Amino acid sequence: MRHVISALVMNEPGVLAHVAGMFSARGFNIDSLVVGRTEDPNFSRMTIVVIADERTLDQVRKQLAKIVTVVKVRDFKDTPYVARDLMMVKISAPPATRSEIIELANLFRGHVVDVGQTSLLIEISGEEEKLDAFVELLRPYGIREMARTGVIAMPRGASSVTPGAEEDVKADPAKPTMSKPSTKAALPTKRQPTQQELEATPPG
Known part of the structure; x- marks a missing residue:
């Protein structure tokens, strides 16, 4: 039975060789394989048509997902497309x-x-x-x-083969910054004379 699989992969050299090598090593039958750019220059999309039964289709999905450069895998078996x-x-x-x-x-x-x-x-x-x-x-x-x-x-519809929100890398919250200590030297304060010193001072 023919099945259509969509895989979102990293847009970098060697990805196609990794995917084709996996299919060859596992003996999966590829009817067609198309790869091209997406709306995001960091990713490419592979559309793979395979001849497989349900058990083999499940193995194809799992093996594709194990490849480091494969971001997301989806088959359209139960999805209108x-x-x-x-x-x-x-x-x-x-x-x-x-x-x-x-x-x-x-x-x-x-x-x-x-x-x-x-x-x-x-x-x-x-x-x-x-x-x-x-x-x-x-x-x-x-x-x-x-x-x-x-x-x-x-x-069809609003569904898409893109990384889910839970898969997106979120930035760490900003850490509070410590204020720098002042580099200005403290000015010396003038000492006030005591009452005894005032009484002992002769009138000028």
Whole structure:
């Protein structure tokens, strides 16, 4: 069964190698893996599609969470989400069939991004099933080349794959500062004469 997993990871060298190495060492089957920047330059987001049963899916989550550079892991098994795939496909398109291919691309909300003398390059995005159906309709015309990005996904609604408040590092409260002692020397105070000294002093 196919499962979609989203992992928030640190944006630093070697993270992709760590994740891919874990999947390889454990023998997990990756259908697609996409990694890209997020709204925070310190983090990247990995969207991983795996072929696994429930037990294997649980192992994948736990093993991903053990990687130091992985901040948060979430699978969309029980979560409504939106998933999209992007594809570019180059089709043999002589003048006799070019209009048919363009009309077909328009029906699937695709866009012609390059026109050659005997070919068309079409860009299309959507759910995997939509792209698969488009590919099957294009095969009779002759597919010369095709590239797909793989699935990216986000949960619907206000839910998000970001570090929770309890996981955020909070700053320590500021410590009270001690006031510095005054460096000014105390002025000597003038001693007042006693009554006896006043009486003994001759009048001037």
